[in-house]
Structure formats: C-alpha cells, structure tokens
Amino acid sequence: MNYKIDNLQYCNWSREVFEINRDAGLDAVHVTIVYHEDYDELLVETKKWEKLFKENSDLIFLGKTFKDIEKANSESKTAIFFGFQNCSPIEDDINLVEKVHQLGCRFMQLTYNNQSLLATGCYEKIDSGVTNFGKEAIREMNRVGIVIDMSHSAEKSTFEAIELSEKPIAITHSNPSFWHDVKRNKSNELLKTLGESKGMLGLSLYPHHLKNNSNCSLESFCEMAARTAEIMNVRNIGIGSDLCLKQPDSVVEWMRNGTWSKSKNYGEGSKDKSGFPKQPKWFEDARGFKNLEKGLNKVGFSEDEVNGILGNNWFNFYKNI
Amino acid sequence: MNYKIDNLQYCNWSREVFEINRDAGLDAVHVTIVYHEDYDELLVETKKWEKLFKENSDLIFLGKTFKDIEKANSESKTAIFFGFQNCSPIEDDINLVEKVHQLGCRFMQLTYNNQSLLATGCYEKIDSGVTNFGKEAIREMNRVGIVIDMSHSAEKSTFEAIELSEKPIAITHSNPSFWHDVKRNKSNELLKTLGESKGMLGLSLYPHHLKNNSNCSLESFCEMAARTAEIMNVRNIGIGSDLCLKQPDSVVEWMRNGTWSKSKNYGEGSKDKSGFPKQPKWFEDARGFKNLEKGLNKVGFSEDEVNGILGNNWFNFYKNI
Numbered sequence: 001m002n003y004k005i006d007n008l009q010y011c012n013w014s015r016e017v018f019e020i021n022r023d024a025g026l027d028a029v030h031v032t033i034v035y036h037e038d039y040d041e042l043l044v045e046t047k048k049w050e051k052l053f054k055e056n057s058d059l060i061f062l063g064k065t066f067k068d069i070e071k072a073n074s075e076s077k078t079a080i081f082f083g084f085q086n087c088s089p090i091e092d093d094i095n096l097v098e099k100v101h102q103l104g105c106r107f108m109q110l111t112y113n114n115q116s117l118l119a120t121g122c123y124e125k126i127d128s129g130v131t132n133f134g135k136e137a138i139r140e141m142n143r144v145g146i147v148i149d150m151s152h153s154a155e156k157s158t159f160e161a162i163e164l165s166e167k168p169i170a171i172t173h174s175n176p177s178f179w180h181d182v183k184r185n186k187s188n189e190l191l192k193t194l195g196e197s198k199g200m201l202g203l204s205l206y207p208h209h210l211k212n213n214s215n216c217s218l219e220s221f222c223e224m225a226a227r228t229a230e231i232m233n234v235r236n237i238g239i240g241s242d243l244c245l246k247q248p249d250s251v252v253e254w255m256r257n258g259t260w261s262k263s264k265n266y267g268e269g270s271k272d273k274s275g276f277p278k279q280p281k282w283f284e285d286a287r288g289f290k291n292l293e294k295g296l297n298k299v300g301f302s303e304d305e306v307n308g309i310l311g312n313n314w315f316n317f318y319k320n321i
Numbered sequence: 322m323n324y325k326i327d328n329l330q331y332c333n334w335s336r337e338v339f340e341i342n343r344d345a346g347l348d349a350v351h352v353t354i355v356y357h358e359d360y361d362e363l364l365v366e367t368k369k370w371e372k373l374f375k376e377n378s379d380l381i382f383l384g385k386t387f388k389d390i391e392k393a394n395s396e397s398k399t400a401i402f403f404g405f406q407n408c409s410p411i412e413d414d415i416n417l418v419e420k421v422h423q424l425g426c427r428f429m430q431l432t433y434n435n436q437s438l439l440a441t442g443c444y445e446k447i448d449s450g451v452t453n454f455g456k457e458a459i460r461e462m463n464r465v466g467i468v469i470d471m472s473h474s475a476e477k478s479t480f481e482a483i484e485l486s487e488k489p490i491a492i493t494h495s496n497p498s499f500w501h502d503v504k505r506n507k508s509n510e511l512l513k514t515l516g517e518s519k520g521m522l523g524l525s526l527y528p529h530h531l532k533n534n535s536n537c538s539l540e541s542f543c544e545m546a547a548r549t550a551e552i553m554n555v556r557n558i559g560i561g562s563d564l565c566l567k568q569p570d571s572v573v574e575w576m577r578n579g580t581w582s583k584s585k586n587y588g589e590g591s592k593d594k595s596g597f598p599k600q601p602k603w604f605e606d607a608r609g610f611k612n613l614e615k616g617l618n619k620v621g622f623s624e625d626e627v628n629g630i631l632g633n634n635w636f637n638f639y640k641n642i
Contacts, residue, residue: 036413038359038412088413091359091580092357092409092579092580092581093580093581094580094581094582094583095580114438114452114453114454115436115438115449115452115453115454115455116438117435117436117437117438117581120449123453124449124452124453125449125450126449126450127449128436128441128445128446128447128448128449129446129447131435131436131445132435132436132444132445132581132582133435133436133581133582134436136581136582136583136584139583140583258413259413259414259415259416260413260414260415260438260453260454260457261415261453261454261457262415262457262460262461263457
C-alpha cells in the first residue's frame with residue numbers, strides 16, 4: 001500500500017482546502033493548529049477544529065495513530081494530525097504535555113524562531129541548547145507520544161534534542177542549507193545525524209526555503225532531494241510542504257512577531273516583501289504532489305523511493321513511534 | 322534624612338509581619354508578589370494585596386515612586402514596592418510590561434533560576450545571554466520604569482542586561498562569590514561592572530547565600546560588606562534580606578520547582594535540607610537591621626556609609642530612575 005502524506009500545512013482551513021487535499025490524494029496531513037497561543041487559546045482552536053471535523057466528516061477526521069492513516073486511505077478521506085509550531089501551549093507546566101496529547105497533539109516544536117523555555121530558535125544570536133525545562137519536556141513528550149519537531153530551532157539545540165530524545169525526532173518542514181543557505185534550512189552534518197537517529201526530514205515547498213524562491217524549478221528541487229538522499233537515508237526523507245493556502249498576510253506577521261516585539265520583525269521576508277511569498281507554479285497547492293512524483297522519478301529515484309518520499313516514509317515513522 | 326529600606330522580602334504577609342517591619346523602622350520594602358505566576362494569576366495576587374493594604378492602612382501602603390518613601394517616613398509607615406522574581410507575568414507579550422507597571426510592578430527579574438523567554442538563569446548549564454524578546458523587554462521596562470533585577474540570572478546575561486539597559490539595573494538579593502561561592506552569588510568582575518554602571522547590589526541575609534549558612538556571624542557578614550565596598554562604590558550597596566518569614570516549606574518547593582519538573586529540584590538546598598533554612602540569630606527578621614548598624618560601624622564604615630547601606634543608597638537609586 002502507498003500513502004501520500006504532507007507533514008506540514010498551515011492553511012486557512014475550509015472545505016475548499018480539504019477538497020484540494022483530497023484531490024491531491026493525501027491520506028494524512030500534519031496541520032499546525034497553534035503558534036504562540038497559550039493553553040487556553042489552544043482550547044479555543046481545538047473547538048474550531050471540532051466544528052470543521054463535524055462539517056466536513058466526508059473529507060477529514062482527527063488522526064491519532066498510524067492506523068488512522070490506513071483508515072483514511074480505505075475511506076478516501078484525509079486524517080488530520082495536530083501539531084504546534086511553538087511550545088507556548090504547555091506554558092511552564094510539565095503536566096500540560098500530557099493534556100495537549102489528550103487534545104490530539106502529535107508534533108510540537110521546542111521553539112519557533114526565538115528562544116523558548118525549552119530550547120533556542122534559529123533567529124537567536126546564541127544557541128544555548130536544550131534548557132533544564134526542555135530536558136524534562138523531551139522526557140515527557142517521549143512518554144506520552146508527542147514527536148519533537150525542530151524545524152525552527154537552532155543547530156546546537158537540534159543536535160541536543162536528537163541526543164536527549166529516546167525516540168526519533170522530526171524536522172517537519174525545512175530544506176538542506178547546501179542548496180539554499182538560510183537560517184531555517186539545515187546543515188549536512190545535522191541532516192546526517194538526524195538520519196542516523198532515524199529522524200525524519202520533511203522537505204519544504206515554502207518559497208523562502210527554496211533556491212530562487214518562487215522561481216525555483218521542479219528540477220532543482222528534485223535534484224536537491226537526490227543530493228539529500230546521499231547525506232541521509234532516503235527512507236528518512238518526506239514532504240512537509242509548509243503550505244499556507246488562503247492565509248492573509250496578517251497571519252505571517254503574527255507567525256513572525258507573535259506579541260513579543262513593538263517593532264516589526266520580517267523573519268524570512270523583508271520590508272519590501274513582508275507578506276506570504278508566491279508558491280512555485282508546480283506546487284501551488286498539494287495537487288503539486290503529482291509534479292513531485294514525476295520530478296523525483298526523473299532524477300533517478302526508484303518508484304519505491306518516490307513513494308517513500310511522498311508518504312510511505314512518514315507512514316513508517318508514525319508507525320514506529 | 323535617613324531612610325531604612327529592605328529591598329527584598331518574600332514573607333507570608335500578615336499584620337504581624339508588617340508590625341515587625343515597622344518595629345525595624347523600615348520606610349520601604351520591595352516585596353516579591355509573584356514567582357512563576359502568569360498575568361491572570363498576578364491579578365489574583367494584586368487583589369490579595371488590595372485587601373492587605375485596606376486592613377493594614379495604619380502600617381503600609383503601595384509605593385510607586387521615591388516620594389512614597391519620604392511619605393512613609395513622615396507617616397511612620399512602610400511603603401510596599403511590588404516586584405516579580407520571574408518574568409512569567411508578562412508571558413510572551415511586550416504590551417504586558419506597561420500593564421504590570423500600572424499594577425504597581427517596579428522590579429522584575431529577567432529570569433528565576435532557569436532559562437526564561439528573556440535571559441538565562443544561574444542554574445542553567447549554558448548562558449546564551451539576553452534573547453531577542455529580552456532586548457525588547459529591557460527597552461520597554463526602561464521606558465515605563467521597571468527596574469531590571471538580575472539576582473537569579475546567569476553571569477553573561479547579567480553583563481548584557483547592564484550593557485543593554487539605558488538605566489542602572491539592580492541585583493536586589495545576592496552576595497559576592499569571593500565570600501561564599503554558590504551559583505546565586507556574584508563575581509568581583511560583575512560587581513565592579515554593576516557599580517560602575519550605577520547599579521545596586523542588595524546584600525542578602527538568606528542563609529544559603531551566607532558563609533557558614535545559618536551559622537554565619539555578624540562580623541563575617543559585615544567584613545564581607547567592607548570588602549565588597551573595595552570592589553564597588555559603597556553608594557551602590559544596600560540590603561535585600563530575602564526574608565521569607567512564616568513561609569511553610571511548600572513555598573520554597575514552589576519557588577524552586579514551579580511547575581516545570583516532574584522530579585524534585587532542591588535548588589540551593591538538598592534532599593536532606595529541602596526546607597527554608599534557619600536565619601542567623603542576629604537577623605531573624607528585619608529588626609536585625611539594628612545589629613547590622615552596629616556591625617557595619619565596627620568594621621570601619623562611617624555613619625554616613627552605614628546609613629547609605631541600610632537605606633539611603635536604595636532611596637537615591639529609586640530617586641534616580
């Protein structure tokens with residue numbers, strides 16, 4: 001059986017988006033449900049999702065284990081797995097880790113771009129690694145079954161998270177920096193260690209992570225995937241598109257600034273290009289998976305390897321944790 | 322005019338404690354009203370204080386500026402200045418800095434012992450300094466008038482806070498590590514820089530910060546003060562007793578552990594000595610200021626210098642910020 005999984009989307013959710021994901025044949029999507037929200041604000045978001053699940057029960061349902069991916073596949077639906085891009089929902093309380101798991105959380109980033117209570121983000125000048133609370137949180141996330149996601153974390157913190165975690169971790173949406181050298185992308189050394197620890201890399205389709213941004217070619221992206229497979233086992237590579245369909249630019253401002261700054265922070269953008277960037281033509285939404293399939297075949301991946309990258313590798317990762 | 326100021330107490334507040342502070346002749350006390358509480362929990366604490374002010378209006382009132390110290394002195398009352406020992410009440414929101422100031426906050430530690438969103442605490446292995454959010458918070462604290470308190474912070478973070486802050490900072494309750502080398506005490510180099518920046522050191526009477534702990538002698542303490550005055554200007558030295566009168570041991574457990582750990586952290590204590598330590602006999606409560614006065618005279622401080630250490634130096638600090 002082959003599964004198609006996009007392991008990171010943060011769309012402005014609507015029936016239309018769920019239909020697009022179904023058209024793309026996605027059996028599972030890991031969706032970001034919160035960035036900088038605290039626990040109470042998370043509860044508000046989960047209630048919105050309850051409504052979405054109810055109104056679109058023919059298209060989606062809440063996924064909790066790998067079996068829900070099998071179920072989704074057999075019912076032609078998409079299993080939605082919840083994740084957080086910052087650790088703010090657990091506030092400063094170790095007991096909230098179990099509670100957010102009960103609410104459906106299966107992935108949590110230890111940091112967004114800045115320093116968190118758990119670790120350092122990739123936009124800080126100095127990376128002090130995993131904190132005292134961070135060590136406790138990793139142990140607890142391992143225990144209850146929440147994947148440690150280091151997509152927005154700084155390098156030393158990520159190496160330490162791999163080392164400290166008893167279970168493989170994930171970088172759900174980043175690319176290698178050898179291809180496009182920006183703060184959010186990852187070094188060869190880190191990717192090698194990630195792969196050796198059986199951790200997953202989700203290749204990102206977000207233009208700021210792509211060589212030539214919105215003008216990135218499918219060929220270039222797929223060649224990058226091939227070179228990445230020389231650094232880490234191809235079985236540890238998947239897709240985490242970082243699609244933000246239909247989101248207004250105010251949302252990217254919130255993602256970058258939260259409430260921590262009085263001045264405006266442009267993150268990966270700039271004053272001139274502060275909004276969401278335009279997707280490359282061959283991946284305007286998840287239906288681009290079909291283009292990826294062709295492109296990955298063309299650069300020499302076997303059919304089995306292509307199916308792995310497009311979903312089976314994430315499926316196996318879900319199965320093993 | 323001479324003022325007596327204790328610039329850090331965290332007592333189990335009651336009329337009895339306020340009476341002791343009046344007996345001691347304290348014109349002002351900087352009290353810790355929260356440790357790890359968030360903004361909503363802070364509001365609960367301020368309501369408790371409203372009640373205390375109402376019921377003990379013959380003894381105390383809320384202090385907001387140095388003029389309230391003069392007022393307290395003339396009315397034989399004690400002005401209470403609010404402070405936080407962690408930055409959790411501002412959560413991740415820069416706009417809460419102004420709000421907590423409006424609620425009366427005049428001192429805020431950037432960190433307790435662990436990493437915070439603003440800086441690194443003295444119990445972390447690696448100190449990455451002031452974070453992106455920390456830089457924003459310092460600017461905002463300077464603007465609204467909240468003193469940056471680095472008593473529980475790590476060294477690099479403290480040097481950076483001194484450098485970044487446009488106004489002098491404070492270490493409200495710590496001692497020099499040359500005298501008693503523990504994580505909470507401070508190096509000569511740091512104290513020198515603090516003094517040169519016109520920042521204040523409040524000498525602590527908390528046994529874990531004292532040479533020979535509960536058995537520390539008055540002479541030893543006052544000699545330490547004399548040696549500290551060789552490192553930093555005597556005008557930048559005051560008292561921050563860290564008195565925790567009438568607190569049950571469950572409170573020190575909360576101070577150390579907050580909610581971040583499933584295992585128990587003993588901080589400055591140990592498994593065998595996990596509770597509050599016994600105060601030295603010559604400083605069982607603020608009435609010990611009288612012993613300090615004698616002791617400081619004895620080690621050679623002038624009357625003017627002694628009055629400075631016991632309150633006038635803090636008064637001038639309040640006046641200048």
